[in-house]
Amino acid sequence: MRTIKQQHQAISAPIADLITYRALPTQSVEHLDPFLFLNHHGPQVYRPNNRGLPFGPHPHRGFETVTFILAGDIMHQDSGGHESVIEAGGIQWMTAGSGLIHAEISSPAFKRTGGDLEILQLWVNLPARHKMTEPRYTGLQKADIPKVAQDEGHVILHAVAGDWFGTAGAMQPLTDMQLATVEMRLGGKLALTIPAERTIFFYTIRGKLRVNGQETEARRLLEFNHDGNELQIEALSDAVVLLGHAAPFQEPIVAAGPFVMNTEAEIQQAYQDYRAGKFGTWEG
Structure with missing residues (x-):
């Protein structure tokens, strides 16, 4: 795990x-x-x-x-x-x-x-x-959004992106990413195999869970090491989770306000382009 x-x-x-x-x-x-x-x-x-x-x-x-x-x-x-x-x-x-x-x-x-x-x-x-x-x-x-039932219906995945237990998500993104919201009833269990090199995104929206042996609760984000490929989740109460995983890009990240680029020069260009009207005009 x-x-x-x-x-x-x-x-x-x-x-x-x-x-x-x-x-x-x-x-x-x-x-x-x-x-x-x-x-x-x-x-x-x-x-x-x-x-x-x-x-x-x-x-x-x-x-x-x-x-x-x-x-x-x-x-x-x-x-x-x-x-x-x-x-x-x-x-x-x-x-x-x-x-x-x-x-x-x-x-x-x-x-x-x-x-x-x-x-x-x-x-x-x-x-x-x-x-x-x-x-x-x-x-x-x-x-x-397709629904995927696991554990005799105690777990329902809403497949937003990627592939979940053979069901294609509603979106097929530009990058190699999977996303789902997961509803779990008390006692429900979910096991996933996720290659160790991928980044897992795991945020508990509500409820209490045991994840790979550790207890967690609402409004906590879990950060995983890259040392295993098994994810085991058990609901200690009714719970809802935002769950995803993706291949990391390992590229420089430069963020400023509403822009996320790879270099400071690209950020400055974004501001210039926005001021020049290259993002379109607002008709709202």
Whole structure:
């Protein structure tokens, strides 16, 4: 079995009135190549006639955002002309690539009625060869994401990307990456074989688990050593996990605000291109 190098506690990092815990980066972990960033928004309840999510138009270049809507909704708009409202159980996959402007706000219906809200946003790096790829966006509702049952139904994987027990995920990414959300009932068990050289991304959204012999709980990110290929998970309560793994790029990472590139010069170029209008125009 792989050993756990460290458990990293997500830190409180509220954004306006939005409850937010940042799991990556924190003082104890900078990144898990190629996984760069994870914000856990909520859970919280919005009152009727609320202002909704605070993420107005902003640019990105050089990476991908994967957004998991656990409760509530998100309305996406971007400078490539994409628009959608994704509801609970769905995901948004945006490849920023060479650059675009987007906004992630609540739908008019959610602002009017309020309700439960819980959202995860994960940033995944792109390798140098894909950093300037053409931007694209896919929004998927819950019904669009294949479900894979394990342990006689005590474990349900929502296959977002890659291959899970022979079932292809809803997305086939540009890079060699697998992502799923995993629902586990008390006592449920899941065993996976993941080659030792791959980076595992394991974040407990809620509940308590035993992972390769160690107990962990909600809002903790596990960092693994590269010393084994077996992952064994047991639910000590009902639990939900964000689980992924990927081949690390082992490239320089230079990040500044909304841009993630390989060199400082590329970051400066990104700012110049954004100011020159090369990320498109905002029509929202």
